[in-house]
Amino acid sequence: MRLRWALCALLFPAVLAAQDARLVARLPKATATRVGLLVDSARAEGLPTEPLILRALEGASKGAPEARIVLALDGLRDALRGARGVLGVETTAEDLAIAASALQAGVPRERVAELRQWRNGRSLTAPLGAYLDLVARGVPAERAWSQVSTLAQRRAPDRDYVGLGETRPRTPEEE
Amino acid sequence: MSDELRDDDPLRRMTEALHAPVAVRPGLMARSRARARTAQRRRVGVSLAGAAALAVVLVWRTPRGDGLEAVTFALRAPPSTPITLVGDFNDWQTGGVPMHRTADGGAAATVRLRPGRYRFAYVTAGGEWIPDERAAPVTDDFGRPTSVVTVVAP
Numbered sequence A: 001m002r003l004r005w006a007l008c009a010l011l012f013p014a015v016l017a018a019q020d021a022r023l024v025a026r027l028p029k030a031t032a033t034r035v036g037l038l039v040d041s042a043r044a045e046g047l048p049t050e051p052l053i054l055r056a057l058e059g060a061s062k063g064a065p066e067a068r069i070v071l072a073l074d075g076l077r078d079a080l081r082g083a084r085g086v087l088g089v090e091t092t093a094e095d096l097a098i099a100a101s102a103l104q105a106g107v108p109r110e111r112v113a114e115l116r117q118w119r120n121g122r123s124l125t126a127p128l129g130a131y132l133d134l135v136a137r138g139v140p141a142e143r144a145w146s147q148v149s150t151l152a153q154r155r156a157p158d159r160d161y162v163g164l165g166e167t168r169p170r171t172p173e174e175e
Numbered sequence B: 001m002s003d004e005l006r007d008d009d010p011l012r013r014m015t016e017a018l019h020a021p022v023a024v025r026p027g028l029m030a031r032s033r034a035r036a037r038t039a040q041r042r043r044v045g046v047s048l049a050g051a052a053a054l055a056v057v058l059v060w061r062t063p064r065g066d067g068l069e070a071v072t073f074a075l076r077a078p079p080s081t082p083i084t085l086v087g088d089f090n091d092w093q094t095g096g097v098p099m100h101r102t103a104d105g106g107a108a109a110t111v112r113l114r115p116g117r118y119r120f121a122y123v124t125a126g127g128e129w130i131p132d133e134r135a136a137p138v139t140d141d142f143g144r145p146t147s148v149v150t151v152v153a154p
Helices: A002-018 A021-026 A029-044 A050-061 A066-087 A093-104 A109-119 A125-136 A141-153 A158-166 B010-019 B028-055
Strands: B069-075 B083-087 B107-113 B116-124 B147-151
Touching (some): A029 A066, A050 A093, A066 A093, A093 A109, A093 A125, A109 A125, A109 A141, A125 B147, A141 A158, B069 B116
Antiparallel strands (some): B069 B107, B083 B116, B116 B147
């Protein structure tokens, strides 16, 4: 028992030192430690850690309790794993982050994979971002996907997706 | 009286000059077409940027070669208390980016960002969280209004 406490006392400062300084500065010590372990495990899996750290800092700024922050990070880490499963290990951190957002929003994995093929190595942020914005604004998912996939298949530049997010949903009379 | 013009007649010389073949530099037509296409693309780009500036939060401009875009976040009818802009770009530090009052009664702040997707919100001095009325809303894990913006290279 004494040995265990001695080990904890020895390792705890090392764990804190390895953590991102932002987490240590902004989160309560216990929360920072828990979040730090979660971030470390993501790093060990080869997942990008910055989205997790930013989400934890967002939670801290919003005054969220530890359990809620950890739950959010768990969900995001799972989504990042899922995104890497779809896109592969050679994917950029930026693409993994936007694909994770898409999967969390309910976009089918097949669509993310399809979009990656059409984009042929270019970033997925603009098309997936536009798709998520359209759906968030109330455009039916199928119509949103149709607009985005049309541009993607045409190999349109990123700036062409900007206006899509502003598309007004059609009223029933316009259908 | 004959209709034939003399060789040294100015009218004849003018007519011959107008009928003479014109030497065109190689690639002139291709260059002209390329210029026309560029001009058309610029017009489309300007109209797209204008639409985005009206409808979205951001007005981007002035890339300086470092890959950063100046993005302006704006509220049209902000509360009277001081407001800060917080988001992924400043580690969600609530005191990070103060918004200044604009002449039309709004509030705005400009930050330089790389192309990407950023979650953000506005926070009043009283601790109230405000989403951007024109940006897309996103699901929030922590029960506060949050918006999202995608910055693309022009």
